[in-house]
Amino acid sequence: xxxxxxxxxxxxxxxxxxxxxxxxxxxxxxxxxxxxxxxxxxxxxxxxxxxxxxxxxxxxxxxxxxxxxxxxxxxxxxxxxxxxxxxxxxxxxxxxxxxxxxxxxxxxxxxxxxxxxxxxxxxxxxxxxxxxxxxxxxxxxxxxxxxxxxxxxxxxxxxxxxxxxxxxxxxxxxxxxxxxxxxxxxxxxxxxxxxxxxxxxxxxxxxxxxxxxxxxxxxxxxxxxxxxxxxxxxxxxxxxxxxxxxxxxxxxxxxxxxxxxxxxxxxxxxxxxxxxxxxxxxxxxxxxxxxxxxxxxxxxxxxxxxxxxxxxxxxxxxxxxxxxxxxxxxxxxxxxxxxxxxxxxxxxxxxxxxxxxxxxxxxxxxxxxxxxxxxxxxxxxxxxxxxxxxxxxxxxxxxxxxxxxxxxxxxxxxxxxxxxxxxxxxxxxxxxxx
Numbered sequence: 001x002x003x004x005x006x007x008x009x010x011x012x013x014x015x016x017x018x019x020x021x022x023x024x025x026x027x028x029x030x031x032x033x034x035x036x037x038x039x040x041x042x043x044x045x046x047x048x049x050x051x052x053x054x055x056x057x058x059x060x061x062x063x064x065x066x067x068x069x070x071x072x073x074x075x076x077x078x079x080x081x082x083x084x085x086x087x088x089x090x091x092x093x094x095x096x097x098x099x100x101x102x103x104x105x106x107x108x109x110x111x112x113x114x115x116x117x118x119x120x121x122x123x124x125x126x127x128x129x130x131x132x133x134x135x136x137x138x139x140x141x142x143x144x145x146x147x148x149x150x151x152x153x154x155x156x157x158x159x160x161x162x163x164x165x166x167x168x169x170x171x172x173x174x175x176x177x178x179x180x181x182x183x184x185x186x187x188x189x190x191x192x193x194x195x196x197x198x199x200x201x202x203x204x205x206x207x208x209x210x211x212x213x214x215x216x217x218x219x220x221x222x223x224x225x226x227x228x229x230x231x232x233x234x235x236x237x238x239x240x241x242x243x244x245x246x247x248x249x250x251x252x253x254x255x256x257x258x259x260x261x262x263x264x265x266x267x268x269x270x271x272x273x274x275x276x277x278x279x280x281x282x283x284x285x286x287x288x289x290x291x292x293x294x295x296x297x298x299x300x301x302x303x304x305x306x307x308x309x310x311x312x313x314x315x316x317x318x319x320x321x322x323x324x325x326x327x328x329x330x331x332x333x334x335x336x337x338x339x340x341x342x343x344x345x346x347x348x349x350x351x352x353x354x355x356x357x358x359x360x361x362x363x364x365x366x367x368x369x370x371x372x373x374x375x376x377x378x379x380x381x382x383x384x385x386x387x388x389x390x391x392x393x394x395x396x397x398x399x400x401x402x403x404x405x406x407x408x409x410x411x412x413x414x415x416x417x418x419x420x421x422x423x424x425x426x427x428x429x430x431x432x433x434x
Contacts, residue, residue, distance in 0.1 A: 005037070008075070015310050030318070041070065077101045090115060103130035108208050109208055133305070149295040149298050163289070231428075242276075248272050253267050266346065274430045359424055362392070
């Protein structure tokens with residue numbers, strides 16, 4: 001067996017502690033799989049006095065800069081998160097000839113281009129399977145298995161916290177705040193859940209998925225983002241009335257040009273939407289993740305599993321570590337991201353989608369005709385309509401055909417200005433065949 005490879009770990013929180021545990025428990029198996037032993041050279045932490053079960057305190061250091069540039073370190077694992085100092089440390093590691101493994105979705109979504117360029121310049125590996133969907137093997141299939149195919153769409157649930165909340169609202173009738181408190185009590189949601197419930201976490205993951213799938217530069221700033229804080233009991237009840245369920249979806253799709261060629265651009269967005277209960281994503285419960293990938297030759301592929309948590313994320317990190325260690329031991333770097341396509345990311349207004357709209361209207365003759373006229377004025381076709389009388393008022397539910405989002409949004413604003421419309425009670429996008 002060849003001489004061992006030494007690994008530096010940046011961060012030793014929930015994920016980092018699990019990485020250490022797996023490295024220790026599976027040392028013999030990992031050495032056999034790589035062809036050489038893997039040894040922890042050091043662990044950079046901010047608070048070395050903190051008790052970390054199963055972690056050798058002699059490995060702890062507060063000098064992360066010195067650790068990543070040490071001559072006896074071969075591979076660096078970054079699980080501290082955030083933008084800085086993670087970016088600087090990873091760049092320093094690659095500049096020093098080290099390959100890097102990261103779970104940092106926020107950094108990859110904001111400035112992945114800089115990291116990929118550094119990997120190319122210094123001949124280093126940069127692997128990041130753990131940055132999206134936890135233990136689910138998703139990025140490597142996009143990066144390697146499907147690299148010879150033409151991916152048209154990636155659609156999925158990539159945030160376990162929001163999926164748990166929406167699942168509780170649907171199955172148990174819980175309100176948003178009640179479901180959020182339960183998610184926090186179970187450890188699915190942070191004390192400050194903003195990144196999850198406002199869609200920032202899912203948007204970062206969508207940017208990473210789109211960049212890989214379409215070989216085009218995409219950052220989190222390019223992603224249209226809507227969270228779930230405005231999802232109401234009325235929205236959930238409306239979905240149930242249509243035999244649908246509400247999910248926070250990340251959608252990345254290639255938009256063909258008008259002549260049918262795949263060259264106009266890409267659409268990348270995150271928002272809550274109704275999907276039919278017959279759709280496989282509708283059955284994804286609690287804090288699980290699931291992603292569909294649609295490719296021209298491979299067809300539809302579904303990836304499902306635990307999307308977060310210390311052990312699942314550490315599993316993905318260890319998978320990357322084995323791959324990178326094999327490359328380092330063999331002297332052959334792995335694949336580097338190529339964004340040759342440089343397709344434009346289209347604004348949300350140009351995205352073609354469908355709406356579910358619930359209106360409280362006056363219960364009088366001509367209401368339906370007036371509402372239909374407003375839809376026609378914006379060139380939006382109605383697929384289905386249902387009206388229920390309630391004394392002097394009525395409830396009108398409209399589901400549209402596919403139309404540009406800008407036209408649908410303008411229609412909603414027009415409806416709000418109609419005298420016969422007391423309230424636009426619910427507006428939600430619809431995905432799938434309803």
